[in-house]
Amino acid sequence: MRSPSSRALTIAATATLTALTGGAALLGYLAWNPRxxxxxxxxxxxxxxxxxxxxxxxxxxxxxxxxxxxxxxxxxxxxxxxxxxxxxxxxxxxxxxxxxxxxxxxxxxxxxxxxxxxxxxxxxxxxxxxxxxx
Structure with missing residues (x-):
């Protein structure tokens, strides 16, 4: 299980990539790491x-x-x-x-x-x- 700081870093990186790519990174992240x-x-x-x-x-x-x-x-x-x-x-x-x-x-x-x-x-x-x- 990921630590809270690792999870926060993942969320921050995903948010940054999402902003830079218009959402494509978030969709990719969700496809490879679904809830x-x-x-x-x-x-x-x-x-x-x-x-x-x-x-x-x-x-x-x-x-x-x-x-x-x-x-x-x-x-x-x-x-x-x-x-x-x-x-x-x-x-x-x-x-x-x-x-x-x-x-x-x-x-x-x-x-x-x-x-x-x-x-x-x-x-x-x-x-x-x-x-x-x-």
Whole structure:
């Protein structure tokens, strides 16, 4: 977990970059460091764990909450369920990969959320040449 001073420095750097680039830096930061889903009481939880396919990369930021596949699954399942998006772009399933999901706080959160089911979509980034040599 980051220290308060480290977090403050990150926020300050992000704000500076946002001012300089007209918001592009903030959007990039959020794509690579999304907020954890907020839990709702009394719902059956489904945890969607994965890489950019789960996160919703390629979907416009203002539409990701409706068009990423976890959001579509939420629509299909209805209000009895809460589908949680724990997707992180660029992450690997391999612990030896260049950016292992297992080293992320979302890994811990998704394992301890009390999900009835987990939808796992990892492995795409494991096929990059830097992570796998046939």
């Amino acid at each position: 954890a889903p907020r839990l709702k009481r009394g719902r059956i939880r489904i945890a969607c764990v994965g890489d950019s396919n789960t996160y919703g990369a390629g979907v416009a930021t203002d539409r990701r909450s409706r068009h990423a596949y976890p959001a579509q699954l939420q629509d299909l399942l209805g209000e009895r369920y809460q589908v949680l998006n724990y997707g992180l772009s660029g992450r690997t399933l391999l612990d030896s990969g260049n950016w292992p999901y297992s080293c992320e706080r979302f890994d811990h959160l998704s394992r301890n959320v009390g999900a009835r089911a987990i939808v796992l979509m990892l492995g795409t980034n494991d096929a990059k040449p830097c992570n796998w040599d046939p």
